[in-house]
Every structure is written in structure tokens, then in C-alpha cells.
């Protein structure tokens with residue numbers, strides 16, 4: 584006879600029965616133990632396919648010394664700017680999304696050369712965004728669908744993403760990525776100098792925990808409605824340590840205990856309530872940060888809700904901010920600009936990527952290269968004037 588379970592749980596539950604070998608061998612519950620109902624889960628999963636492990640991808644695409652130097656120096660400079668030890672301006676600039684790695688690398692070469700000429704005044708980090716959070720539906724980025732045709736070749740997308748991060752960093756140009764999927768960072772985060780949490784995930788505990796583990800500074804956006812407090816709260820949560828489940832680089836589930844990330848900061852991106860780049864909102868955000876006992880610093884996003892996704896307005900805003908920086912407005916440590924080779928945007932028809940214009944965004948509208956170079960010059964002049 585089986586010894587009665589000391590558990591307070593229902594003794595007819597399968598796991599309390601399975602803990603007694605006698606019961607399993609000959610007891611009346613033996614049939615219940617062998618039951619593996621197939622109709623209770625996976626009911627809406629239509630296909631499961633293999634995903635390579637992060638360790639395999641890292642082994643295939645290793646970080647060489649010059650890339651490691653770029654990442655280390657890029658992170659250190661970003662932290663120094665955020666803390667005020669470095670008086671340059673952090674500039675996060677590049678395409679809204681990468682859909683053509685060749686065009687992204689072409690852009691990166693121009694940006695790397697121009698950034699080098701402005702290095703005394705600007706710390707330029709290229710936006711190399713592979714994961715797009717959609718308001719409803721749409722192409723979700725190069726990792727999810729690298730062939731732009733709905734074939735979702737994710738292993739290929741991960742390879743292309745990691746290779747591009749290596750190629751851009753090898754130019755001496757540090758890269759910034761948005762982290763959307765909580766598993767993806769294990770595949771690429773060692774090459775990322777600056778990370779972002781987007782407006783649609785700033786309130787997510789999963790993403791705040793993720794930030795607490797990440798090795799680089801992370802900018803966290805206000806919500807799409809324009810709520811800044813959610814980004815302040817996220818910055819505070821990410822600065823603390825957490826314990827949460829994740830996957831190791833070998834692809835195994837594990838519990839992670841984190842130390843917290845002191846280098847997170849708020850990004851003002853505007854929202855459905857209107858833009859929020861004005862001096863009053865910047866000052867109000869600094870006051871919220873002070874109240875939360877967080878460093879008083881913000882990055883202003885010139886695109887998204889601050890420009891109504893209009894690249895022409897984005898250029899006007901960058902010019903205005905260059906003037907405000909020159910005048911010594913406190914707290915603005917960085918700027919985000921969406922920019923690509925060609926201006927504006929174009930619609931993608933899945934499976935028709937051959938029809939796309941070269942170097943033009945397929946997500947949000949971007950400034951073209953020439954305008955970008957002119958705006959970077961203006962920002963550098965603003966920083967010099969602020970020093971003077």
C-alpha cells in the first residue's frame with residue numbers, strides 16, 4: 584500500500600502518484616500516470632522547427648580584437664557622456680530598420696568617415712535595428728524575415744544580423760540595437776554598444792529585467808501615448824537586480840540573477856499626445872528622474888512621435904536642438920535621428936523586394952545622407968558653442 588502523501592496538494596494529482604514507484608508499477612493509478620493528453624496544449628502551434636543555439640552562431644561569427652575594441656570603447660564613451668565626464672553629445676543615427684545589409688554597410692562607411700571628422704564633439708553610434716515592434720501587423724525586421732517574403736528564415740536572419748554588426752563595428756563605428764525578443768540578445772548582444780527598449784515595451788517587466796542584465800547602456804522610450812513616467816519607472820526597475828528565467832548561450836533554460844544596469848536612461852520620443860522635446864518637458868523629465876533618485880539625463884528622439892514620422896520635420900527639430908544645446912540647455916545628453924541613404928520611405932510588398940529603391944527605408948521615413956551629414960555638422964558646432 585502506498586504511503587499517504589504528506590503534500591497538501593490534491594493526492595490524486597499525477598505528480599504525487601508518480602512519486603511512488605509501487606503505485607506506478609501495479610497500482611490502480613498506473614493508467615493515469617501513462618496518460619499524455621495531446622489535446623491540452625500546442626493547439627495553435629502549426630509548426631516547430633530548429634533554431635540554432637546562440638553559442639553556435641557566436642562560434643561561426645566570432646568577435647575579433649578590433650571589433651571588441653570598438654564595443655568596449657563605444658560603451659565606455661557612452662557611459663562617460665551619460666555621467667557627464669565626457670562633454671560630447673551621444674548621437675544615435677541610422678536607418679529605422681535594416682532590410683538590405685549591403686545598403687546598411689554602404690551607409691555605415693559614409694557615417695564612419697564623417698563621424699571620425701567630428702569625434703571631438705560627437706560620439707556617433709549607428710542605429711542597426713533588426714527587430715521592429717509593430718503597432719498591429721507588418722514586416723518585423725531582418726531577423727524575423729530576412730528574405731522579405733514571409734518565409735521567416737530566422738536562422739538566416741540571425742546570421743545576417745550578426746555578420747552586419749561585425750562588419751559595421753570593424754569600421755570602428757559602434758552600433759545600437761533595439762532589443763525586442765527576450766531571447767535574441769544572446770545571439771548578438773556582445774557586439775552591441777548601446778541598446779534600446781522601445782515605446783511599446785517600456786512597461787514590460789520582461790524587458791526591464793532584460794535591461795538589468797545587459798552589458799551596455801540602454802535607452803528606454805516613453806510610451807506611444809506620451810507617458811514619460813513609464814520610462815522613468817523602467818529606468819529605476821532596470822537599475823535593480825532581478826531573478827528571472829532565460830536561455831543560456833547553449834540554448835538551455837536557466838535562471839538568471841542580475842546585478843542591475845545603472846546606465847539606463849530615458850528617451851523622449853513624443854507620442855499620440857504630441858511631441859515632448861520642448862524645454863519644459865525636458866525639465867519636467869529631469870525633475871521626475873531626480874525624484875526617483877536617478878541621474879538627470881535624457882536622450883531626445885527627433886523622429887517617431889516628435890516628428891509625426893515626417894523626416895522633414897525631423898530635420899527641423901535637429902536644427903532646433905543644435906541651437907538649444909549651443910545655448911547650454913541642461914540634461915540633453917544625446918539625440919536619436921532616423922537616417923538612411925535616400926530620404927523618406929517606401930512600402931514593401933512581401934516577395935517583391937527586387938522592386939525596392941536602394942537605400943530607402945521600408946519602415947519609418949528617414950533623412951537622406953546629405954542632410955544627415957549637414958545636421959551632424961550642426962550638432963558638433965552646437966557642442967563646441969556649449970563648451971565655449
Ligand SMILES: O=C[C@H](O)[C@H](O)COP(=O)(O)O
Pocket residue numbers: 679715716717718719720721887946947
Ligand atoms: O520605428 C518603427 C515604427 O515606428 C514602429 O516599429 C511601429 O511601426 P508601425 O506603427 O508602422 O507598425
Ligand SMILES: C=C(OP(=O)(O)O)C(=O)O
Pocket residue numbers: 679712715716761780781782783804852887
Ligand atoms: C520602434 C522604434 O521607436 P519607438 O519604440 O519609439 O516607436 C525605433 O526607434 O525604431
